[in-house]
Amino acid sequence: MSEFHLYMAQRLSALVMAPFVIVHIGVMIYAIQGGLSAAEILGRTQSSAFWFAFYGLFVVAVSIHAAIGLRTILGEWAGLRGGARDGVAAVIGLGLLALGAQAVWAVTA
Amino acid sequence: MPERDHLTVTVQRGGPGAPMRPQTFEVPAYDNQTVLDVVSWIQQNADPTLTYRFACRVGMCGSCAMMVNGVPRWTCRTHVSKVLDGNAIEVGPLRNLPVIKDLAADMDPFFDKWVSAEGMHHPTRTRDDAIEAIDPVAMDRQEANAGIECINCSVCYSACDTVAGNPDYLGPAALQRAWTLYNDAKDANRDAILDAVSGRGGCHSCHSMGSCTAYCPNELDPLSAIAGLKRATAKRFFGGRKG
Numbered sequence: 001m002s003e004f005h006l007y008m009a010q011r012l013s014a015l016v017m018a019p020f021v022i023v024h025i026g027v028m029i030y031a032i033q034g035g036l037s038a039a040e041i042l043g044r045t046q047s048s049a050f051w052f053a054f055y056g057l058f059v060v061a062v063s064i065h066a067a068i069g070l071r072t073i074l075g076e077w078a079g080l081r082g083g084a085r086d087g088v089a090a091v092i093g094l095g096l097l098a099l100g101a102q103a104v105w106a107v108t109a
Numbered sequence: 110m111p112e113r114d115h116l117t118v119t120v121q122r123g124g125p126g127a128p129m130r131p132q133t134f135e136v137p138a139y140d141n142q143t144v145l146d147v148v149s150w151i152q153q154n155a156d157p158t159l160t161y162r163f164a165c166r167v168g169m170c171g172s173c174a175m176m177v178n179g180v181p182r183w184t185c186r187t188h189v190s191k192v193l194d195g196n197a198i199e200v201g202p203l204r205n206l207p208v209i210k211d212l213a214a215d216m217d218p219f220f221d222k223w224v225s226a227e228g229m230h231h232p233t234r235t236r237d238d239a240i241e242a243i244d245p246v247a248m249d250r251q252e253a254n255a256g257i258e259c260i261n262c263s264v265c266y267s268a269c270d271t272v273a274g275n276p277d278y279l280g281p282a283a284l285q286r287a288w289t290l291y292n293d294a295k296d297a298n299r300d301a302i303l304d305a306v307s308g309r310g311g312c313h314s315c316h317s318m319g320s321c322t323a324y325c326p327n328e329l330d331p332l333s334a335i336a337g338l339k340r341a342t343a344k345r346f347f348g349g350r351k352g
Contacts, residue, residue, distance in 0.1 A: 007313035007339075008346055072314075076274030 059100030067093025121201035161212035171262035227305035228286035231298035265321035277310030281321030281331035288334035
């Protein structure tokens with residue numbers, strides 16, 4: 001994947017995340033009115049195709065966005081080059097995806 | 110400016126064979142004195158082995174840029190009174206470039222990147238054709254005009270923290286050159302320009318920190334030129350073409 005395609009993937013994933021972040025924060029503020037419990041959260045998310053799709057896409061976008069951004073930092077700040085930089089960034093991206101997907105599955109399945 | 114007889118001028122000496130080390134000189138102070146005057150005085154009166162570079166002395170040729178008190182500047186147009194720190198000035202070779210000796214930086218990487226950014230003319234006509242008429246108020250002509258007064262001094266390149274962190278980065282001057290050509294009605298290969306600035310170290314590496322625009326001695330705006338290239342490449346990605 002070229003630098004330009006990584007640039008576009010990072011911008012497009014940011015575009016996807018923007019409404020997700022607003023809804024995520026909005027629901028958090030709404031949901032904690034009158035206390036917060038695990039049962040209440042799970043009651044909203046379990047077996048919900050909407051929240052599965054919402055947080056599923058959110059996690060995919062975060063994994064892409066963060067991995068590309070950290071790849072740049074690894075190059076400019078940590079001095080990694082070539083395959084080492086790409087490899088570390090890919091592991092971070094896949095790790096975020098695995099952790100996020102596991103969490104989404106746990107609260108929406 | 111308070112009256113003073115002498116300036117304390119610290120000059121970075123050294124090069125590839127010898128590590129850089131500061132050397133301090135006492136230089137006579139005058140009412141009207143540029144940093145280049147000060148460096149020249151040292152070379153002519155104190156140490157003829159001091160190496161530095163200049164040509165026009167009037168801000169046109171772009172050859173005399175150096176770090177002055179940690180800031181890249183065109184020394185021939187930088188008045189001593191504007192940069193004095195107490196009674197002292199520190200002068201060093203341009204940042205982000207290899208040092209040939211003392212204050213002379215090796216400009217090869219800077220100019221190589223102009224070529225890598227496709228900063229070259231792609232003609233639309235041959236010498237046998239009539240000269241193309243250019244509309245001076247056309248939008249793209251004005252975009253091009255905004256960047257053509259670059260004197261290649263490399264002040265922006267030295268000021269850029271992205272260049273410092275990413276040696277592949279083409280840098281503000283080369284990308285601004287690419288942007289002026291992209292907006293030139295007489296350039297026949299805009300796709301080649303966008304291809305050149307989309308690769309490794311291209312315009313997408315820029316973090317928009319804006320040091321280039323802040324330090325450009327000619328008050329040009331490479332930051333906006335690079336933003337223009339980013340927009341043009343994104344437009345091409347979505348199938349949009351420049352008309």
